[in-house]
Amino acid sequence: MKSDMITYSAADPQSISRPVAKTADGKNGSVPPENGKISSSRRVKIGVLQGLMRVSFVIILALLACMIGYIIYRGAAHVTWTLVSTSPSLLNDTIGILPNILNTLYIVLMTLVLVLPLGVGTAVYLTEYAANAKLVSVIEFATETLAGIPSIIYGLAGMLIFVQFFSLGTSLLAGALTLVIMTLPTIIRTTQESLKTVPDSYREGGLALGAGKWYMIRTVVLPSSIDGIVTGCILAIGRIVGESAALLFTAGMANEIMNLGEAIQPGHAGSTLTVALYMYAKERGEFDVAFAIALILLVLTFLINMAAKLVAKKLRRPTQNED
Amino acid sequence: MATIIQSENLNLWYGDHQALKDINLSIEEHQITALIGPSGCGKSTFMKTLNRMNDLVKSCRIEGKVTLNGVDIYKDMDANILRKRVGMVFQKANPFPMSIYDNVAYGPRIHGIRSHAKLDEIVERSLQQAALWDECKDRLKTSALGMSGGQQQRLCIARALAVEPEVLLMDESTSALDPISTAKIEDLCLELKKKYTIVMVTHNMQQANRISDVTAFFLLGELIEAGETKQIFLNPTNKKTEEYITGRFG
Numbered sequence: 001m002k003s004d005m006i007t008y009s010a011a012d013p014q015s016i017s018r019p020v021a022k023t024a025d026g027k028n029g030s031v032p033p034e035n036g037k038i039s040s041s042r043r044v045k046i047g048v049l050q051g052l053m054r055v056s057f058v059i060i061l062a063l064l065a066c067m068i069g070y071i072i073y074r075g076a077a078h079v080t081w082t083l084v085s086t087s088p089s090l091l092n093d094t095i096g097i098l099p100n101i102l103n104t105l106y107i108v109l110m111t112l113v114l115v116l117p118l119g120v121g122t123a124v125y126l127t128e129y130a131a132n133a134k135l136v137s138v139i140e141f142a143t144e145t146l147a148g149i150p151s152i153i154y155g156l157a158g159m160l161i162f163v164q165f166f167s168l169g170t171s172l173l174a175g176a177l178t179l180v181i182m183t184l185p186t187i188i189r190t191t192q193e194s195l196k197t198v199p200d201s202y203r204e205g206g207l208a209l210g211a212g213k214w215y216m217i218r219t220v221v222l223p224s225s226i227d228g229i230v231t232g233c234i235l236a237i238g239r240i241v242g243e244s245a246a247l248l249f250t251a252g253m254a255n256e257i258m259n260l261g262e263a264i265q266p267g268h269a270g271s272t273l274t275v276a277l278y279m280y281a282k283e284r285g286e287f288d289v290a291f292a293i294a295l296i297l298l299v300l301t302f303l304i305n306m307a308a309k310l311v312a313k314k315l316r317r318p319t320q321n322e323d
Numbered sequence: 324m325a326t327i328i329q330s331e332n333l334n335l336w337y338g339d340h341q342a343l344k345d346i347n348l349s350i351e352e353h354q355i356t357a358l359i360g361p362s363g364c365g366k367s368t369f370m371k372t373l374n375r376m377n378d379l380v381k382s383c384r385i386e387g388k389v390t391l392n393g394v395d396i397y398k399d400m401d402a403n404i405l406r407k408r409v410g411m412v413f414q415k416a417n418p419f420p421m422s423i424y425d426n427v428a429y430g431p432r433i434h435g436i437r438s439h440a441k442l443d444e445i446v447e448r449s450l451q452q453a454a455l456w457d458e459c460k461d462r463l464k465t466s467a468l469g470m471s472g473g474q475q476q477r478l479c480i481a482r483a484l485a486v487e488p489e490v491l492l493m494d495e496s497t498s499a500l501d502p503i504s505t506a507k508i509e510d511l512c513l514e515l516k517k518k519y520t521i522v523m524v525t526h527n528m529q530q531a532n533r534i535s536d537v538t539a540f541f542l543l544g545e546l547i548e549a550g551e552t553k554q555i556f557l558n559p560t561n562k563k564t565e566e567y568i569t570g571r572f573g
Binding site: 223 | 374407479
């Protein structure tokens with residue numbers, strides 16, 4: 001009876017000595033073995049690899065800094081109160097992008113409201129419920145293909161389907177619906193990946209306490225994968241904010257101020273910041289305005305992503321705040 | 324002593340492989356029943372039929388009957404209600420990534436308890452039953468994942484006890500723990516059997532001998548021998564049982 005206690009303690013010194021033997025083999029370079037030295041060839045390898053990592057880090061950082069710096073340098077001087085607070089006026093000969101800022105926010109909101117339930121729901125179904133592995137792989141293949149299609153094709157399809165067939169007209173709504181289809185693969189994929197990282201032991205633990213499957217998914221699985229869902233949202237927001245081709249044909253190029261109630265109705269066209277940027281730079285050669293818009297886009301994207309992260313923080317532990 | 328769980332001619336297949344063959348076993352109230360046998364002998368599979376966790380395995384097919392207080396759990400009982408009455412502690416501690424409090428309150432919340440006072444009471448009682456209250460009463464709101472392995476396993480026991488089950492299934496629940504934590508959980512089992520019925524799967528013969536009242540020996544999907552632990556260990560009737568518990572194979 002007591003023999004297993006004895007074997008345990010007898011095995012103890014062995015288990016301590018084993019990792020030391022491993023470092024002597026040179027398996028773990030960061031912990032010095034007994035003599036405190038590692039071979040010079042290993043030291044060179046480690047040095048080269050660490051050097052490469054540092055270089056790539058610096059390159060990425062420099063690229064980002066240059067890009068942001070250049071946009072600020074070219075754009076900052078042209079961001080004026082008139083620009084951000086009015087719509088363009090031919091009479092006064094001024095350019096304003098308030099309608100475009102609002103349209104961007106509306107379209108982000110509308111798209112997310114529609115794509116999140118669809119995408120998260122699909123991902124939950126595919127990962128947690130679907131029993132037919134063949135069907136799942138077909139759907140996954142289809143969504144991956146969807147993700148690879150150039151956005152101009154979404155624009156054409158959106159125009160034919162939403163603008164014309166469903167008679168929504170060139171409108172923010174048609175644009176948002178087009179973007180829903182475009183961002184769906186992103187949301188499904190990131191949600192699925194993050195659902196797969198939730199250990200099965202959580203699921204078993206929930207079910208073993210008598211939880212129904214949906215209750216268990218809602219209270220354990222989804223809160224554990226909220227980070228992945230937010231990552232998906234941020235990627236989707238990036239695509240929405242950065243999209244021009246798919247919106248040119250579907251949401252149109254109008255620059256009028258709308259409230260949210262108007263924006264969600266069919267027939268109300270409007271251009272987002274990116275579409276406006278494209279128009280000012282390409283059609284009218286107003287590069288100062290284009291860079292000012294670019295700067296505002298950067299700030300806006302940053303703010304939206306921050307908001308998404310805040311929401312995630314609030315959502316992460318839904319049961320924790322109950323008491 | 325009353326029988327609480329009874330399996331009759333229980334057969335189970337995973338696809339074409341028959342994992343359990345004609346198992347007839349009664350589990351008595353307020354006793355610790357140990358299921359022993361070499362890996363792959365069907366003891367864990369058998370235990371999972373008792374709270375229908377095998378339902379989650381797609382290729383699994385079951386014939387025969389398992390009753391809980393006389394009611395057929397596969398025909399006349401909802402799986403969620405069964406699992407409330409027959410709780411389970413797994414091999415590896417699996418606390419949810421929530422606070423200690425929320426882990427214990429998870430079960431009662433499923434079953435509709437919302438009152439804070441009631442939940443507080445259940446959490447305290449369950450943690451006390453799992454001999455964990457004194458160690459964590461000051462940090463109930465901190466994440467359960469910050470606890471040690473042994474504490475996490477006792478938390479899982481507390482979580483299972485919080486729904487007031489009648490039977491507690493323990494699937495090698497001490498195999499990943501150090502001897503001190505193991506001893507704590509064994510003491511706990513001896514305490515808990517006064518109120519609950521415990522079925523445990525174990526690879527540790529000493530453990531089965533130390534704490535169980537009844538031992539059932541499985542081999543290749545068959546129940547070779549079941550009886551009082553003393554008799555099984557001192558005077559097994561079957562040659563294979565003797566060979567296994569004396570360590571000649573396994």
